[in-house]
Amino acid sequence: MPSRQLPAGRMPLSIRQLRFFVALSQSGNFSRAAETMAVSQPALSAAIRQIEHLLDTRLFDRTTHSVVLTEAGQSLLPHAWRLLTTADNAFQDMSDTLQRSRATVRIGSVPSALPAAAQIVAGIDQDAHRVNLHLTDGTSDALIAQLHRGALDMAVCVASLIEEGLVSTPLIEDEMTLVLSREHPLAGAAQLPWSALAEMEVVHFTSGSIGEISAAAMRENNIVHSRRYRVDHMESLFGLVESGLAAGVMPRLYVRGHDHEALAVVPLTQPSIRRKVVLLQGARLAAEHPSAAEIAGYLAKALPGGLAAVWSGNRARSG
The missing domain is CATH 3.40.190.10 (Periplasmic binding protein-like II)
Structure with missing residues (x-):
């Protein structure tokens, strides 16, 4: 279902009214939102009704047990957050300037x-x-x-x-590399194709952009990531590699400051993958x-x- 468009033109809402709207959207409860904003519940309810009147849009669906954002309310929320954050930063900037x-x-x-x-x-x-x-x-x-x-x-x-x-x-375009123990037979290679990983126990970050890039490259080259070792932190990956239990796939910028005596970093090519x-x-x-x-x-x-x-x-x- 297409999103409902909010009324065009100027929306004469105050910063305080936006804070009321965000507080209620976060808590889903008039009493808790009123407590957060240090006002009475009737005052908060009146403020929300006034906001909806000004926008000519229902922002919340109210039931006996819950208060949830309507589709229009969900569309408005990120804009309200942006305006409030910008306002807070502007107030701080003005204070710093003065x-x-x-x-x-x-x-x-x-x-x-x-x-x-x-x-x-x-x-x-x-x-x-x-x-x-x-x-x-x-x-x-x-x-x-x-x-x-x-x-x-x-x-x-x-x-x-x-x-x-x-x-x-x-x-910059940051190349993907293979991180190996210095004792690994391929540690001295100037570069390696992705196919060289076929017989290795390979670990990489399982989440974020690095995980997406490395997982896609491994799939394209029929490389299966390790089923035995999974990591989400750089120190964990380096520890596994240094122990000789696995090889790691990392962008070159991430290996800044690694132990060069214990680890080798080899560019991966054919294809060269860069973020x-x-x-x-x-x-x-x-x-x-x-x-x-x-x-x-x-x-x-x-x-x-x-x-x-x-x-x-x-x-x-x-x-």
Whole structure:
């Protein structure tokens, strides 16, 4: 069934009214939502009725035991979250500007790119730019969701399809590699085809973009992943490989800082599988947050070299 369209035009809702709407959508209960918002239940009920009147749309289905979002309410919720997050950030930015004459810029990064991003951020003269730079990590999906909500100004992600409202700058293509114990007979290889994994016990991350990429490549080459060993953390994978129990499949950026005495990293070819690392930002960032747009422009220029240095350094040390 197609989604119901919300009324076009200006929606004269206050920040407080949006907070009432989000609180009720989270709790599914008028009493709990009223307690969260520190108002009486009749006051909250009246506020919700007023919101629905202003939008000319029923946002909640009410029964004796539950309160659930309608289809229109579900469509409105992510926009409400984005507006509230943006408002909270704007209030904080205004406070920082008044108290410290600085703007806050929020940067996200997938873990494998964060070390390079951190080195570049550390080299930015925040006093000269009059900014406070915040840096956080997360999965690509989580970072993109935070971009849409306004919780981040930009993010270094692994992305294939660019979502509406975001602008992408390519940074580097990160190759998939085979991680082996230094005692493995193939540890000294300059590169290996995926077919070389056929007789190995192979582990890889079972979730996220890395799991999707490696699982697809293994399926295409008739490689079966290990039934005995499953991991979701880098240290676990390295531990299995170092022990000689298994070989691991990882993007090259993820093997930054591994024990080069114990582990070897060999590029996988035929085919060469690469994940695209990009810098994402909101399409209106320059208009809405000029200081953040300036930092994004700097990162877009500096990060390819920073990531390539990590990538090349890993290649040299593991060769």
